[in-house]
Amino acid sequence: MSGFLSLKNIEKRFPTPGEEDYIAVTDVNLEIKKNEIISIIGHSGCGKSTLLNMISGLDRQTEGSIILKEHEVKGPGPDRAVVFQNHSLLPWLSVYENIEMAVKKVMPELDARELRERVEKFVSMVNLEPAKDKLPGEISGGMKQRVGIARALSIKPDVLLMDEPFGALDSLTRANLQEHLMRIQQSVENTVIIITHDIDEAVLLSDRVIMMTNGPEATIGEILEVNLERPRNRVELQHDPEYIRCREAILSFLYEKFAKEDE
Amino acid sequence: MNNELIKKIVLPLLVFIAILGVWTGIANVVEDFPTPANTYVSAFGGVNADGDEVEGVLSDPFYIENEDDKGLFWQILESLKRVFGGFALALIFGIPLGLLVGMSKNAQYAFDPFIQIFKPVSPLAWLPLLLFIFRDINVTAISTIFITSIWPIIINTALGVRSVSEDYMNVAKVLRFTPLEKVVQIILPVAVPYIFTGMRLSLGIAWLVIVAAEMLTGGIGIGFWIWDEYNNLAYDNIIIGIILVGLVGFILDLMMGKIADFFDYTKKGRA
The missing domain is CATH 3.40.50.300 (P-loop containing nucleotide triphosphate hydrolases)
Structure with a gap:
């Protein structure tokens, strides 16, 4: 099996x-x-x-x-959602839109309200509500990577x-x-x-x-x-x-x- | 007032005075060459060097005497119509062709040699052939503009498509975008600033071409008007025509620049 x-x-x-x-x-x-x-x-x-x-x-x-x-x-x-090292956010879409684009494509059955709720849920999961309308170029590297994680999780990957x-x-x-x-x-x-x-x-x-x-x-x-x-x-x-044992095993x-x- | 601003006003003024000096010099040497003062009178009206009261060509640019005798506004408008006709055709065919050449290696191999060969051909070389085909002034002028201004659009669109990062395409692959979704959602947003650069170059070429084309085809239009003034021995009007062509071209470029910035995502926010 x-x-x-x-x-x-x-x-x-x-x-x-x-x-x-x-x-x-x-x-x-x-x-x-x-x-x-x-x-x-x-x-x-x-x-x-x-x-x-x-x-x-x-x-x-x-x-x-x-x-x-x-x-x-x-x-x-x-x-199989991927979080890329360089985040790969689309720079012309806002934080919200980057996640929305993914959800919209993978879950076309959602109506407008469900779509908005789902996107907002994942925006807030990575604590990015204040930045949700910003473009990737306007936020820090760490925030970008958080958007990348939210985008990957939002499509409910296995x-x-x-x-x-x-x-x-x-x-x-x-x-x-x-x-x-x-x-x-x-x-x-x-x-x-x-x-x-x-x-x-x-x-x-x-x-x-x-x-x-x-x-x-x-x-x-x-x-x-x-x-x-x-x-x-x-x-x-x-x-x-x-923890120390694991660290040492990898180091060795x-x-x-x-x-x-x-x- | 700050220093930069003063420089921006004073320095061009100095060059302007220098140009007037050279112009006056030429007018003294070349027989019948209009002086700056004469040209000013011919443009805006007043009393000319011979002491005659004249009306300037710019005093009433909107007059219509008959079909063959219209004010400068109508001449320029006619030229602009042709320019935008040819330019629009160049966009309609150039952008899809550029997308194709940019996305498909095979299309690039197939079309690239011909793009490279036709790109440097002068509009004046196309003109007789197109005139022979269409036997119509308007259609010839528009198709000449089309065939000479399409190349920068194709080349820049293809360049824009090729500059789409592999990372964005990977995102599209993971989300299983259809080819159309890839074009609309990933490729076009990246390529649009490039396409607008191509359009700006293309419109510049179109405006260059129209003057030459109209000189040869005749009828109405700013190019024909300048040639007509040459035949009328009105050299001062030629200079007025040159300045007008320059101003209109400058305004066209400025407009394209503003539109391009509007669609360029890198110019939005602080990205």
């Missing part, structure tokens, strides 16, 4: 003229449960973004299959895919957004896959951390279970033995077993 989302024998090859194909990712097998939060961590070039793009359907695996709710993934779709969602932000803003994400996750349960290169972020947010070996031919090296109660408090966790994986020289 397969899980909610399963990756089976995933391999991604890129043809290189005159040479053998470049194998970016190979032999990836993973079962993800409903409402589980998964982080994928690894050095740059380990194919973690490639992996996410294959789940989103924006990229296609060369071998293997991705099954979501017993259906094979064959291209992008609103059941899986929320986040590609280094907070990578471009400063550490205080990043912490703030992690809190937002955890708070939202408490109220609306979601299956979430987060690509990250931040160890604290991975431990703080996830139920399981998937550690990728270095490319080429990157694959899953270890899987770490994070047995921490929710809601999690980042300050209290600093002295929690489980990334910097001892699979250290990368040129980083």
Whole structure:
């Protein structure tokens, strides 16, 4: 019996003229449960973004299959919403309109009032009511990313895919957004896959951390279970033995077993 | 008054005085060349150098003597009608073609060589051919404007389409936009500022073309009027015509600029 989302024998090859194909990712097998939060961590070039793009359907695996709710993934779709690293908000639409555009397309059956209520619900979920009529160019990077999260969640995806969602932000803003994400996750349960290169972020947010070996031919090296109660408090966790154990496990994986020289 | 503003008024005035000086110099050397003062009288009326009381061509630009003798307002209006006729046609065909060339690599391969070859062809080269085809002054003038002003619209529209970021297209893919939704909701908003740049260039070309075209086709219009004044030996009126053509072109460009800003999302808010 397969899980909610399963990756089976995933391999991604890129043809290189005159040479053998470049194998970016190979032999990836993973079962993800409903409402589980998964982080994928690894050095740059380990194919973690490639992996996410294959789940989103924006990229296609060369071998293997991705099954979501017993259906094979064959291209992008609103059941797998993506929060892009650079937020990808449409700059000519306001915060409200960016979310409205997505809801309108994915839920055409809503009437005008239901549409407005749904959009406003997600605007307020990320505390952006005061900025809802602003254009993306008028708000901060952290706020933009919050809109990106609200837009992704507003279409009721089965899986929320986040590609280094907070990578471009400063550490205080990043912490703030992690809190937002955890708070939202408490109220609306979601299956979430987060690509990250931040160890604290991975431990703080996830139920399981998937550690990728270095490319080429990157694959899953270890899987770490994070047995921490929710809601999690980042300050209290600093002295929690489980938190420390998880951190050390990832550190040791990334910097001892699979250290990368040129980083 | 601040310093910048004084400079903006005084400096062009100095250049204007210099131009009048050069003009007067030319008028002294070239026989029958009108002086600035004579030209002013010819434009706005008064007593000319010969001591005759004359009416200026700009004193009553709205007069209609008969079909072949109308005031300057009507001449310019006729030219503008042709310009906007050709310009509108160029938009109607140019924007969809530009969208196609921008979105499809194959369309780009197919059309690009011909765009590059026809783009630099002077309107005067098209004119005899089009006159031969249509044998009608109006249609010839409009089609000449169409064929010379369509290129910047195609090229800039295609450029706008190609500048749509991959990220926006990924959003469209995740939301499963239809091709039409992609065009209307993603591609056009990005491409519109580029399209307007193309339209601005195109309108500028159209206004250049009309004067030349009307000189050759005759009839009515500011271009024909200037040529007619040459045949009447009214050189002062040619200068008036040049200044008018310049002013109208300037106003057209200003208008297009304002409209372009209105549709440009990057100029809204502080984006």
